[in-house]
Amino acid sequence: MTINKQPTFVKTAAEAPLTIAVTAINEQGEQVDKHIACERPLTVYLNWRPIVTLMTLGARPEALALGYLKNQGFISDANQLESVIVDWEVSSAAVITKETTEDLEAKLSEKTVTTGCGQGTVFGGFMDGIEDIQLPKPQLKQSMLYSLLNNISAYNETYKNAGAVHGCGLCEGDQIISFVEDVGRHNAVDTLAGEMWLKQESGDNKLFYTTGRLTSEMVIKVAKMGIPVLLSRSGATQMGLELAQKLGITMIARAKGRHFLVYHGSDNIEFDAPPPKRAQTN
The missing domain is CATH 3.10.20.10 (Ubiquitin-like (UB roll))
Known part of the structure; x- marks a missing residue:
């Protein structure tokens, strides 16, 4: 908006x-x-x-x-x-x-x-100013996350062509509003932050996707953008998780295919499309 x-x-x-x-x-x-x-x-x-x-x-x-x-x-x-x-x-x-x-x-x-x-x-x-950040409580569906991950597969053009880059996406629901790749994930998030800032856009209804790991720096940058949900195909760090808990960011990591791990904010997700459980082997 x-x-x-x-x-x-x-x-x-x-x-x-x-x-x-x-x-x-x-x-x-x-x-x-x-x-x-x-x-x-x-x-x-x-x-x-x-x-x-x-x-x-x-x-x-x-x-x-x-x-x-x-x-x-x-x-x-x-x-x-x-x-x-x-x-x-x-x-x-x-x-x-x-x-x-x-x-x-x-x-x-x-x-x-x-x-x-x-x-x-x-x-x-x-x-x-991070102490003053007030993020909204998101409402997410598991089925929407799967749809978003599927849609994101159409991006990452430079990675598919040449590798060696990270990608970040600004999303609303399962739609990607803007996607950028760079040699460092923080360059990519800064680029999207700059575009949002210039457009004077609110982050209330948005989700941020990254291919990079969820460190403290990544969590703070997304919080400054006013975005309450952070989704990554990579992992999270201890300080990143602590800040997500403090700032109220729903943190979802290791998201690929139909697998993901919610490290914080699971009460904000409706698990409406759980995949079949894998058979356990003895």
């Missing part, structure tokens, strides 16, 4: 090629034509101050830069944006805002190395 008029500002649309054709030698000693995922650096600037260099696929770099800065607590008001300019010739994304950035140095000085793909970092403003 759109709750406000979208902000107006200067923005490029600098999508880069997602894969590149290469040759490889298979186990038979034969040459085969394949595609591999692209990976390129993108240095994010805020009011001409370099903040971070992200290694990215380059699918939607403007949204990635904005989502990263928003999730890290560097910016908060989309209506104060003046421009977002991505230039792949110099591998940069320059974000200009009218918001005050007087506390930027203090936030940059406080950082934590995370369990993100590769080596991730969060800064001092990342945890700001």
Whole structure:
């Protein structure tokens, strides 16, 4: 649901090629034509101050830069944006805002190395405001989750073509509203967060899907988006689960085919389509 008029500002649309054709030698000693995922650096600037260099696929770099800065607590008001300019010739994304950035140095000085793909970092403003997050109580059906997982199989195009990437999807019911792939799962979630933020969309009726594991950082980012359900084909960490419990996020992991594990929020799910139980062997 759109709750406000979208902000107006200067923005490029600098999508880069997602894969590149290469040759490889298979186990038979034969040459085969394949595609591999692209990976390129993108240095994010805020009011001409370099903040971070992200290694990215380059699918939607403007949204990635904005989502990263928003999730890290560097910016908060989309209506104060003046421009977002991505230039792949110099591998940069320059974000200009009218918001005050007087506390930027203090936030940059406080950082934590995370369990993100590769080596991730969060800064001092990342945890700001999570105590005030109030998420709605979702109502889900097991049959809807199965339908969503089936629909998601039509996505992951870069992964199917080249591998080596993660995918994230913004969903309503069993429909995928937006899907993005990147070399790191946090780039993908930041991209979707940036798009939601610009569109001023509410997360109340949405579900977030990721191919990556459910760590504390992933849970916090989804909570900041206002989304009450987090679904992954991968596993969860102890801190991720503790935060999901604290923030009221329904956490569903190891979701593939007709299998899933609800680590928190099972009372929000109607188990209306249980698959046949596997026969136990002695």
